[in-house]
Amino acid sequence: MKVPSPFKTWLVALVVLHGIVACAGFFAPYDPVEQDRKSPYLPPVRLHLVDASGHLHLRPFVYTLNLQAGSFEQYEEDTTQLHPIQFFLSGAQYRLLGFLPCRLHFFGADNTRIYLLGTDAFGRDQLSRLLFGGQVSLLAGLLGAGITLLLGASIGALAGYYGGWRDTVLMRLAEIFLALPWLYLLFALRAFLPLAVSPLGAFFLIIAVIGAVGWARPARLVRGVVLSAKERDFVRAARGFGASPAYLLRRHILPETYSVLLTQAAILIPQYVLAEMTLSFLGLGVPEPVPSWGNLLSSLQQYSVLVSYWWMYLPALVMVPFFLGYLGLASALQERGEAYKIAGRSLGSLM
Amino acid sequence: MRFLLRRLAHAFLLLVGVSILAFLFTALAPGNYFDEMRLNPQISPESVRALRAQYGFDKPLPVRYADWLNALFHGEMGFSFANNGPVAPLLLTRARNTLLLTITATLLAWGIALPLGVWSAERLGRTPDRLLSWGTAALLVVPDLALALGLLVLAVRTGWFPTGGMASVDFETLSPLKKLRDLAWHMILPATALVLSALPLLVRHVRAALAEVLNAPFLLAAVGHGIPRRTLLYRYALPAAANPLIALFGFSIGALLSGSLLIEVVMSWPGLGPLLLEAILARDLYVVVGGVLFSTLFLVGGNFLADILLFWADPRIRTERSAG
Numbered sequence: 317m318k319v320p321s322p323f324k325t326w327l328v329a330l331v332v333l334h335g336i337v338a339c340a341g342f343f344a345p346y347d348p349v350e351q352d353r354k355s356p357y358l359p360p361v362r363l364h365l366v367d368a369s370g371h372l373h374l375r376p377f378v379y380t381l382n383l384q385a386g387s388f389e390q391y392e393e394d395t396t397q398l399h400p401i402q403f404f405l406s407g408a409q410y411r412l413l414g415f416l417p418c419r420l421h422f423f424g425a426d427n428t429r430i431y432l433l434g435t436d437a438f439g440r441d442q443l444s445r446l447l448f449g450g451q452v453s454l455l456a457g458l459l460g461a462g463i464t465l466l467l468g469a470s471i472g473a474l475a476g477y478y479g480g481w482r483d484t485v486l487m488r489l490a491e492i493f494l495a496l497p498w499l500y501l502l503f504a505l506r507a508f509l510p511l512a513v514s515p516l517g518a519f520f521l522i523i524a525v526i527g528a529v530g531w532a533r534p535a536r537l538v539r540g541v542v543l544s545a546k547e548r549d550f551v552r553a554a555r556g557f558g559a560s561p562a563y564l565l566r567r568h569i570l571p572e573t574y575s576v577l578l579t580q581a582a583i584l585i586p587q588y589v590l591a592e593m594t595l596s597f598l599g600l601g602v603p604e605p606v607p608s609w610g611n612l613l614s615s616l617q618q619y620s621v622l623v624s625y626w627w628m629y630l631p632a633l634v635m636v637p638f639f640l641g642y643l644g645l646a647s648a649l650q651e652r653g654e655a656y657k658i659a660g661r662s663l664g665s666l667m
Numbered sequence: 668m669r670f671l672l673r674r675l676a677h678a679f680l681l682l683v684g685v686s687i688l689a690f691l692f693t694a695l696a697p698g699n700y701f702d703e704m705r706l707n708p709q710i711s712p713e714s715v716r717a718l719r720a721q722y723g724f725d726k727p728l729p730v731r732y733a734d735w736l737n738a739l740f741h742g743e744m745g746f747s748f749a750n751n752g753p754v755a756p757l758l759l760t761r762a763r764n765t766l767l768l769t770i771t772a773t774l775l776a777w778g779i780a781l782p783l784g785v786w787s788a789e790r791l792g793r794t795p796d797r798l799l800s801w802g803t804a805a806l807l808v809v810p811d812l813a814l815a816l817g818l819l820v821l822a823v824r825t826g827w828f829p830t831g832g833m834a835s836v837d838f839e840t841l842s843p844l845k846k847l848r849d850l851a852w853h854m855i856l857p858a859t860a861l862v863l864s865a866l867p868l869l870v871r872h873v874r875a876a877l878a879e880v881l882n883a884p885f886l887l888a889a890v891g892h893g894i895p896r897r898t899l900l901y902r903y904a905l906p907a908a909a910n911p912l913i914a915l916f917g918f919s920i921g922a923l924l925s926g927s928l929l930i931e932v933v934m935s936w937p938g939l940g941p942l943l944l945e946a947i948l949a950r951d952l953y954v955v956v957g958g959v960l961f962s963t964l965f966l967v968g969g970n971f972l973a974d975i976l977l978f979w980a981d982p983r984i985r986t987e988r989s990a991g
Contacts, residue, residue, distance in 0.1 A: 492684040495970075499925035500943075500962040507947040507955040508692045590810050594929055597812060598944055616816055617933075619830065623823050632813035639808035 323652060326644035333638055337450035341410030344444035345424045345432075349605045350408065352429060352439035355381065357389055357625050360434045368395040375400045380428045389624070399425040434627035436615065446631050449607035453596075454638075456523050456608075457589035463527025464584055465534055465577050472538025473565055473573075477546055487539070490532035501529050502591055506600050515606040522601050526591045534580045538573045545572040575649070582646035586639050593635070609634060670984060674974040678967045685963045689956045690735065694728050722746060735953075744960075745953030749946065754957045757942070762961045764833060765931065765938035769923050769965065771854060772861035776869055776919065779862065784873025785900050791878050799874075803867035811926055815860045815933040828856045831935035857927070857934045864926050865919055872915050876908040883907065906980060913977045920969030924962050 336343055363376045377400040379393035405426075406419040424430060433442035475486040493501065505525045513521060545551060551568050559567075589609070595601035596610025597617075604611060612631040615621045621628055726734070735745050743753035750757055783799065790796040822828040829835070833853045834846075841849060880886065881904055889903050931940030939958050946954035978984055 488684070492681060492688055495681045495685060495963055495967060496959065497921045497924040497928070497962050497966055499928045500959050503928070503943055503947060504689060504692065504955055504959045507943075507950075507952065508695065511948065511950070590812070593810070593812060598929075598932060600944075600947065613812065613816065616819075619823060622816070622820055626820070629816060629820060632810070632816050635810045635813065636808050639810065640804075643804070643808055 321648070322644065323648040326641055326648055330638075330641040330645060333641060334454060337447060337454055338413060340444075340447035340451050341412055341418060342420060343422045344410075344441070344447040345407065345421055345430060346441040346444045347408040347410065348440065348445045348448035348607050350440065352435065352441075355383075355391075355429075355431075355435055355439045356437050358391060358431050358435040358439065359625075360627050361431050362393070363401070364398070367398055373398075373400070377401060378425060378428065378430055397427075399428045399430075401425055401430065433630055434625070436612075436628065437621075442612070442627065442630070445607040445612055446609075446634055449609045449612050449631070450634070452519065452602055452606065452608040453589050453592050453610065456519065456526065456592040456602075457585045457587075459523045460526035460588040460591070461581055461584040463523065464530045464588075465581060467527070467531040468534030468580070469538050469570070469573065469577060471531060472535035473542050473570060475535065476539035476542030477561065477565060477569065483539075487536070490535050493529075493532035494536075498529055499591075499594070502526065502595070503600075505529060506595060511600075515603055518602050519606075522592060522595055526588050526595075529591075530584060530588075534577065534584075537576050537580065541573045541576055542569055545569045575652075579646060579649045582642050582649055586635075586642040589635065589638065671975065671978055674971060678971050681967055682960070682963060686736075686956075686960055687732070689959050690728075690732050693952045693956055694731075722748075744957045747946075747951055747954050749949040749951040749954075754953050757954065758939070758957045758961055761937060761939045761942045761958075762965075764936065765924075765927060765940070765961075766965060768854065768857055768861070768931070768936060768938060769920070769927050772858050772865065772923050772927065773920060773969075775858060776862045776865045776923070777916070780866055780869035780873055781905075784870045785877055785905065787870065787874045788877035788881060789900065791874075791881070796874075799870070803870050806863060806867040811860070811864045811929055812933070814863055815857075815930045818856055818860050819933060822856055829853050830856070833937055857930050857936045860930045860934070861923055861926050864930075865923055868922075869915070869919060873908075873912060876911050877904055880904045880908040909980045910977065913973050913980065916976065917966075917970035917973035921966045924965055928962075 358381055361378050361381065363378060364373075365376055366372055367377070377398040379395055379398060381391040382394050384390040384392050401423055402425055403423050405421060405424050407421045407424055409417060409419050412418040429441070431441050431443070433446065435441060436445070471486055471490075475483040496504075502525060505528060506522070509521055509525065546564075546569055548568075551564060554564055554568055592601055592608065593610035593613070596608045597614050599611075599614060601610055602608040609631055613628075616628055616632075738745055738753075742755050744755040744758065745753070747754045747757055787796045787799045819830060822830045829852060833850060835841075835849050835853075877900075885907075886899065886904060889899055894903070927936075927938065928940040928943070930936070931938040932944055935941065939961060943955060943958045946952075946958065
């Protein structure tokens with residue numbers, strides 16, 4: 317009997333989730349910035365199996381929603397014509413994974429538009445915006461975490477390996493960064509950077525800001541590992557044979573820090589996605605019309621939207637499966653690290 | 668005592684470090700309040716230059732830092748351009764409100780997390796413990812933002828709770844007791860959001876710390892002596908597990924401060940959060956620096972409090988330091 321390790325299970329789940337977002341163009345029925353001015357704040361469409369005259373259909377279908385006469389926001393279903401859901405049909409052009417021009421969409425319908433999660437004030441499809449917004453938010457989280465880990469690992473390795481005044485200065489600096497509540501730090505860094513920038517500029521700006529904020533914790537962890545690793549016998553032996561510091565760090569010392577860095581990545585990525593969401597939610601991040609998970613929610617700052625259009629809240633919940641995946645991954649990694657440590661210790665006591 | 672003094676000096680140095688760093692960033696920042704002004708065609712370049720000179724923006728950086736420190740000791744903390752007045756009074760009321768919310772949330776979160784964690788650790792691996800673990804995991808994966816917005820939806824839809832501000836319109840006319848009730852009434856929603864976001868981590872740590880201690884031989888001996896369960900848990904086990912938890916206490920204050928920044932904006936609690944956001948959008952950098960400094964002050968204060976707690980709770984630290 318072979319039970320898949322929890323680590324692998326979580327990893328596969330995360331890869332699937334990220335894959336869906338990466339192929340947003342395929343799974344999203346429409347272009348995320350395409351407006352349908354005739355149907356603002358359209359509620360999520362209902363999928364039907366039974367039509368108005370009581371017949372059962374095997375293929376789910378939808379009715380077109382039309383504005384009620386004399387109303388601006390009340391919609392009613394036009395039950396005279398049903399539109400069955402079609403799979404793998406061609407629609408708006410997009411670039412799969414960012415470069416492959418493609419027209420194929422996972423689902424859609426002929427002669428009508430399906431808004432599974434409703435539409436926003438401009439009649440843009442919330443599901444498409446959610447999927448494309450995930451690309452922005454998740455990429456920001458991943459790249460931000462990458463920057464942080466790179467910074468943290470190099471600073472930690474530098475401080476741990478060379479020690480002395482470098483160590484003192486860097487670790488004091490790390491203490492200052494740790495002394496600040498991180499969201500305040502994020503705000504402060506963002507405050508000192510220009511406000512009005514293009515969406516792409518803003519995207520890279522917040523990645524840089526988010527990435528620069530969190531280096532202190534991984535740096536301290538890496539420093540600790542490096543401190544103990546550089547006194548290990550095989551490292552001393554290599555040094556005795558005349559290995560250069562760069563070689564020692566690359567070949568012998570940094571590999572010891574990989575498990576720490578991996579665990580940190582699993583903790584940092586969701587935190588950074590959330591940071592991007594927070595910044596964009598407050599209007600300091602990626603600007604409209606480019607969707608991100610944060611600015612999808614920013615319309616909720618108005619009470620009227622919060623009260624009248626409940627489906628606008630749905631994007632807030634999209635983070636949950638991703639958080640769950642990363643939480644599971646982090647705890648699986650931690651357990652594995654602990655098991656490894658315990659095994660190592662008992663091995664050491666035997667010898 | 669030397670331990671506490673050293674921690675105090677350390678905290679002070681940290682504050683100085685943060686202030687220097689924050690100041691450096693303001694200097695490096697591309698664009699300040701005057702740059703926005705320069706874009707306004709109705710203001711001549713000369714008057715912008717004159718204003719820069721008036722507020723000392725043409726002086727070298729160390730001089731500006733010294734000026735700012737000087738202003739700090741005179742209770743001003745620099746000048747808010749957008750509000751045309753010193754920063755400190757602006758920040759003080761906001762900081763007080765943030766502090767009020769954060770302290771309440773901290774006390775509530777720990778007040779709930781401690782008994783819950785102890786209760787869970789006592790039943791380690793049994794059904795109630797499992798259920799609680801699932802509960803905390805579920806709370807852990809819901810982001811703060813979703814939590815706050817969800818609570819807001821609840822409040823707006825049901826009308827059970829006020830949805831913004833920290834006082835009713837007729838607050839000034841109320842009697843002291845009613846004022847307190849009104850305040851608590853307004854605090855329910857933001858405090859709940861904060862507590863819920865902080866709680867899962869705290870409960871998990873309390874549970875883990877206590878579970879480790881519960882296996883210790885001295886507790887087995889205590890059980891053998893027939894010491895009642897409650898005394899056993901709260902007088903014997905909890906103090907022994909306190910060390911990592913007190914470190915967590917300091918950390919939790921930082922997390923709650925960060926959390927409250929967002930929740931204040933969402934729930935329109937008049938704390939540092941909304942002020943900071945306005946200041947960022949207006950490029951009113953001294954307000955930002957002041958806000959960051961205040962938050963650091965709170966966090967450093969919280970950590971110092973944690974040190975005092977540790978000093979009080981852990982006899983090992985007292986003897987170790989006085990001997991050394």
